[in-house]
Amino acid sequence: xxxxxxxxxxxxxxxxxxxxxxxxxxxxxxxxxxxxxxxxxxxxxxxxxxxxxxxxxxxxxxxxxxxxxxxxxxxxxxxxxxxxxxxxxxxxxxxxxxxxxxxxxxxxxxxxxxxxxxxxxxxxxxxxxxxxxxxxxxxxxxxxxxxxxxxxxxxxxxxxxxxxxxxxxxxxxxxxxxxxxxxxxxxxxxxxxxxxxxxxxxxxxxxxxxxxxxxxxxxxxxxxxxxxxxxxxxxxxxxxxxxxxxxxxxxxxxxxxxxxxxxxxxxxxxxxxxxxxxxxxxxxxxxxxxxxxxxxxxxxxxxxxxxxxxxxxxxxxxxxxxxxxxxxxxxxxxxxxxxxxxxxxxxxxxxxxxxxxxxxxxxxxxxxxxxxxxxxxxxxxxxxxxxxxxxxxxxxxxxxxxxxxxxxxxxxxxxxxxxxxxxxxxxxxxxxxxxxxxxxxxx
Amino acid sequence: xxxxxxxxxxxxxxxxxxxxxxxxxxxxxxxxxxxxxxxxxxxxxxxxxxxxxxxxxxxxxxxxxxxxxxxxxxxxxxxxxxxxxxxxxxxxxxxxxxxxxxxxxxxxxxxxxxxxxxxxxxxxxxxxxxxxxxxxxxxxxxxxxxxxxxxxxxxxxxxxxxxxxxxxxxxxxxxxxxxxxxxxxxxxxxxxxxxxxxxxxxxxxxxxxxxxxxxxxxxxxxxxxxxxxxxxxxxxxxxxxxxxxxxxxxxxxxxxxxxxxxxxxxxxxxxxxxxxxxxxxxxxxxxxxxxxxxxxxxxxxxxxxxxxxxxxxxxxxxxxxxxxxxxxxxxxxxxxxxxxxxxxxxxxxxxxxxxxxxxxxxxxxxxxxxxxxxxxxxxxxxxxxxxxxxxxxxxxxxxxxxxxxxxxxxxxxxxxxxxxxxxxxxxxxxxxxxxxxxxxxxx
Numbered sequence: 001x002x003x004x005x006x007x008x009x010x011x012x013x014x015x016x017x018x019x020x021x022x023x024x025x026x027x028x029x030x031x032x033x034x035x036x037x038x039x040x041x042x043x044x045x046x047x048x049x050x051x052x053x054x055x056x057x058x059x060x061x062x063x064x065x066x067x068x069x070x071x072x073x074x075x076x077x078x079x080x081x082x083x084x085x086x087x088x089x090x091x092x093x094x095x096x097x098x099x100x101x102x103x104x105x106x107x108x109x110x111x112x113x114x115x116x117x118x119x120x121x122x123x124x125x126x127x128x129x130x131x132x133x134x135x136x137x138x139x140x141x142x143x144x145x146x147x148x149x150x151x152x153x154x155x156x157x158x159x160x161x162x163x164x165x166x167x168x169x170x171x172x173x174x175x176x177x178x179x180x181x182x183x184x185x186x187x188x189x190x191x192x193x194x195x196x197x198x199x200x201x202x203x204x205x206x207x208x209x210x211x212x213x214x215x216x217x218x219x220x221x222x223x224x225x226x227x228x229x230x231x232x233x234x235x236x237x238x239x240x241x242x243x244x245x246x247x248x249x250x251x252x253x254x255x256x257x258x259x260x261x262x263x264x265x266x267x268x269x270x271x272x273x274x275x276x277x278x279x280x281x282x283x284x285x286x287x288x289x290x291x292x293x294x295x296x297x298x299x300x301x302x303x304x305x306x307x308x309x310x311x312x313x314x315x316x317x318x319x320x321x322x323x324x325x326x327x328x329x330x331x332x333x334x335x336x337x338x339x340x341x342x343x344x345x346x347x348x349x350x351x352x353x354x355x356x357x358x359x360x361x362x363x364x365x366x367x368x369x370x371x372x373x374x375x376x377x378x379x380x381x382x383x384x385x386x387x388x389x390x391x392x393x394x395x396x397x398x399x400x401x402x403x404x405x406x407x408x409x410x411x412x413x414x415x416x417x418x419x420x421x422x423x424x425x426x427x428x429x430x431x432x433x434x435x436x437x438x439x440x441x442x443x
Numbered sequence: 444x445x446x447x448x449x450x451x452x453x454x455x456x457x458x459x460x461x462x463x464x465x466x467x468x469x470x471x472x473x474x475x476x477x478x479x480x481x482x483x484x485x486x487x488x489x490x491x492x493x494x495x496x497x498x499x500x501x502x503x504x505x506x507x508x509x510x511x512x513x514x515x516x517x518x519x520x521x522x523x524x525x526x527x528x529x530x531x532x533x534x535x536x537x538x539x540x541x542x543x544x545x546x547x548x549x550x551x552x553x554x555x556x557x558x559x560x561x562x563x564x565x566x567x568x569x570x571x572x573x574x575x576x577x578x579x580x581x582x583x584x585x586x587x588x589x590x591x592x593x594x595x596x597x598x599x600x601x602x603x604x605x606x607x608x609x610x611x612x613x614x615x616x617x618x619x620x621x622x623x624x625x626x627x628x629x630x631x632x633x634x635x636x637x638x639x640x641x642x643x644x645x646x647x648x649x650x651x652x653x654x655x656x657x658x659x660x661x662x663x664x665x666x667x668x669x670x671x672x673x674x675x676x677x678x679x680x681x682x683x684x685x686x687x688x689x690x691x692x693x694x695x696x697x698x699x700x701x702x703x704x705x706x707x708x709x710x711x712x713x714x715x716x717x718x719x720x721x722x723x724x725x726x727x728x729x730x731x732x733x734x735x736x737x738x739x740x741x742x743x744x745x746x747x748x749x750x751x752x753x754x755x756x757x758x759x760x761x762x763x764x765x766x767x768x769x770x771x772x773x774x775x776x777x778x779x780x781x782x783x784x785x786x787x788x789x790x791x792x793x794x795x796x797x798x799x800x801x802x803x804x805x806x807x808x809x810x811x812x813x814x815x816x817x818x819x820x821x822x823x824x825x826x827x828x829x830x831x832x833x834x835x836x837x838x839x840x841x842x843x844x845x846x847x848x849x850x851x852x853x854x855x856x857x858x859x860x861x862x863x864x865x866x867x868x869x870x871x872x873x874x875x876x877x878x879x880x881x882x883x884x885x886x
Binding site for chain 2: 002005006007008009011085086088089090092094095098101102105137138139140311312313346347348350352353356357359360362363364365366367368438
């Protein structure tokens with residue numbers, strides 16, 4: 001694969017990893033399901049996208065999982081890929097989509113029987129955005145796209161910047177009495193405790209932190225890490241035991257909220273409870289000796305790469321006001337954001353580019369995209385949750401967290417996700433049928 | 444405008460030139476006609492796209508002519524732009540389309556009243572391809588596109604490589620008795636005359652060349668230059684006196700063919716007649732003292748830039764066989780082509796990229812594009828000449844040369860071009876109506 005699809009000065013190439021399964025594939029009237037890999041190791045996404053495996057037989061489908069450049073083993077400049085902004089210059093969604101296009105062309109050319117088959121793009125989260133954008137930009141390559149939990153409108157001013165944290169808060173509010181209030185009150189408790197050296201020491205001990213807190217910067221970092229934990233819990237609030245970002249019990253927010261039912265405790269008691277709650281997320285397996293506030297999720301996600309992407313194209317405004325949400329108020333400060341990006345990566349974000357290139361809310365002239373969103377998923381706030389046209393369809397899953405529908409079928413799946421999946425399959429079958437019908441008309 | 448829309452390492456910007464006319468523009472129910480500039484000075488295209496001026500009042504339209512980067516005065520690296528392949532790295536159609544998108548967003552933001560108006564892309568030749576591709580890739584930016592004489596299928600193996608020269612030949616065959624045969628025979632006559640030094644001398648004199656021929660390489664060059672002259676005549680075979688590539692009489696091929704009606708003359712007599720024919724093209728004004736075989740067209744076209752583009756993305760296979768056409772046989776040799784590109788620009792062409800990124804023949808999921816083609820125009824061989832869907836429409840103009848429909852109305856216009864233009868206007872009005880109807884529905 002070319003490192004630069006959009007320029008010709010460098011002729012450099014790199015190896016893109018992809019996984020392929022053709023157990024249920026039929027050469028005659030089959031199809032190709034193409035996972036548009038996102039910001040992480042493709043093997044891990046492959047293992048967390050059971051839906052594709054579950055429907056492979058029904059759709060007579062070959063499964064392809066394409067790894068996104070700069071993640072997993074698809075590193076254009078090997079171990080140097082993140083060393084320098086010159087090496088990172090080719091980490092963009094446009095290059096990734098071009099990779100997918102070139103890969104599909106390659107597979108169709110080299111796999112006997114694949115040439116005249118319909119391809120469907122699938123993806124979740126950023127991968128879901130890529131699936132939708134791929135159908136928009138390369139409709140000649142894929143007959144349709146399933147974009148699960150894809151916040152394609154979490155850019156510019158398309159949605160209010162507070163929508164994300166409001167949904168997180170709502171999840172906690174619904175999962176246990178006083179749960180969101182307790183968290184809301186915890187920030188002040190931390191602030192008060194952190195005022196003295198002994199308070200810092202106590203906090204570090206009470207939260208079993210691997211590295212003790214030393215100053216107010218550490219405390220800010222702690223608060224950010226705790227916030228991210230609640231966010232991640234909202235994303236993976238699945239109805240059964242799972243291991244996506246961390247090993248977790250069924251309905252983890254409910255479990256967490258059991259410890260967070262009394263917002264009126266003393267600061268110290270409140271923080272003891274917060275520790276119990278965090279411990280569910282970070283130590284469900286009981287293996288962790290201490291909590292490491294520099295990590296929140298699986299290492300299968302490429303945080304470096306995403307940090308760069310967030311500093312260039314993927315500028316998603318977030319804010320909180322502490323009233324509609326349970327977090328400390330924080331406005332969206334683009335200038336500060338941009339300065340941080342420049343410090344870290346030597347680049348400045350272009351916040352209007354994504355809507356310029358992918359259309360913002362004005363996408364009605366496209367077709368054959370299913371947008372699915374779980375109502376528990378904070379990302380649904382930036383997602384497409386209403387039908388746009390007959391063929392740009394929204395499916396919402398009231399009991400669904402982040403792309404629950406893409407996960408393997410499970411005995412504890414709520415009915416709504418089963419319905420969502422069967423609707424998704426119906427759309428995909430329709431796209432496949434339409435494809436073969438138009439093929440026949442040509443001959 | 445950013446020099447690189449698809450990467451973030453360089454934050455460099457440049458000034459893109461555009462021309463704007465709002466004499467007939469209405470803020471209430473008007474429209475914006477946006478010329479997607481091609482490989483040349485935008486002022487010159489503006490002066491040769493009278494159609495837009497002719498319909499401005501009827502469509503209450505603002506006219507915008509956007510200059511393509513690396514042409515005219517829109518040079519990202521000033522006078523150095525062509526010095527080095529590193530500077531040329533940003534000369535691609537994808538960057539040009541992104542320029543147009545950013546410019547439209549800018550105009551809508553800064554011109555009061557423009558924000559909620561429908562934009563229509565128009566262009567001819569490569570500019571026509573850009574207009575079509577712009578609607579395909581940025582359908583949220585333009586409600587439709589008029590792509591005049593746009594050979595979007597003259598890539599890969601989408602059409603036979605001989606189709607272009609066959610149409611050129613057909614034009615000459617139809618324009619005078621024995622005309623194409625005479626040209627066909629001229630190549631052998633040149634070869635025979637060029638065998639001796641005195642023959643070379645005689646040829647140089649007979650053709651009034653500014654620089655005498657010295658060797659067989661010069662003779663090859665001469666043949667190429669003559670071929671290009673016939674090609675250009677086919678492109679600008681307009682029904683009235685005009686000055687597009689050169690000042691010319693009405694139906695110039697007919698005029699030229701008057702000198703080319705006897706294929707059986709002696710070699711010397713044949714070449715005397717060829718000179719008379721060439722002289723029509725190069726010296727209609729009577730000002731030229733001699734013919735310069737290193738020039739064929741107006742300097743308003745950026746031949747350097749186009750040469751680079753042809754060596755990267757814009758790989759159009761051409762061939763002749765001397766049987767279906769009047770030229771010396773020459774097969775399409777990609778290896779040789781690529782080596783020449785590497786020598787000249789230090790880049791290698793990627794012949795499959797354009798069809799990968801813009802869809803090749805598989806464009807039926809797009810909408811609202813009118814493809815117009817003149818049957819006299821050799822580029823029509825790679826154009827869309829049949830309707831693809833109800834909203835991807837082909838209009839053919841039997842008496843039309845290269846984008847005749849985009850030229851200013853003229854008393855000598857054939858009926859077919861008048862019909863074509865009125866159809867084009869009807870489509871544009873429909874797009875504008877649909878746009879305002881959907882706007883009203885939203886509120």
